[in-house]
Amino acid sequence: MSGGTPPLVALICSNPEMAVRLIEDHRDDGTGHCRSCSSGAQTGHYTFPCNILLDAQDAIRRLGEIEAARRRKVTPEPVVPV
Numbered sequence: 312m313s314g315g316t317p318p319l320v321a322l323i324c325s326n327p328e329m330a331v332r333l334i335e336d337h338r339d340d341g342t343g344h345c346r347s348c349s350s351g352a353q354t355g356h357y358t359f360p361c362n363i364l365l366d367a368q369d370a371i372r373r374l375g376e377i378e379a380a381r382r383r384k385v386t387p388e389p390v391v392p393v
């Protein structure tokens with residue numbers, strides 16, 4: 312990995328339960344839009360997958376890499392905001 316971690320991804324990484332909840336909440340509403348981002352006045356404005364879902368998935372992937380590195384007893388690249 313290179314280029315640092317986007318701030319939102321770093322925030323989500325700091326709270327794995329948040330990552331899981333975001334992935335559960337941000338789903339396709341059946342019309343190609345995120346059902347969570349597109350509620351109320353935002354209806355139809357956020358296509359699926361939304362940026363929040365992509366960031367949460369990125370965070371989960373990074374957390375998996377960190378956990379795998381821990382198991383190998385290798386120092387992982389630190390998760391820091393850019």
Ligand SMILES: [Zn+2]
Nearest residue numbers: 337345348361
């Ligand atoms: Zn969303």
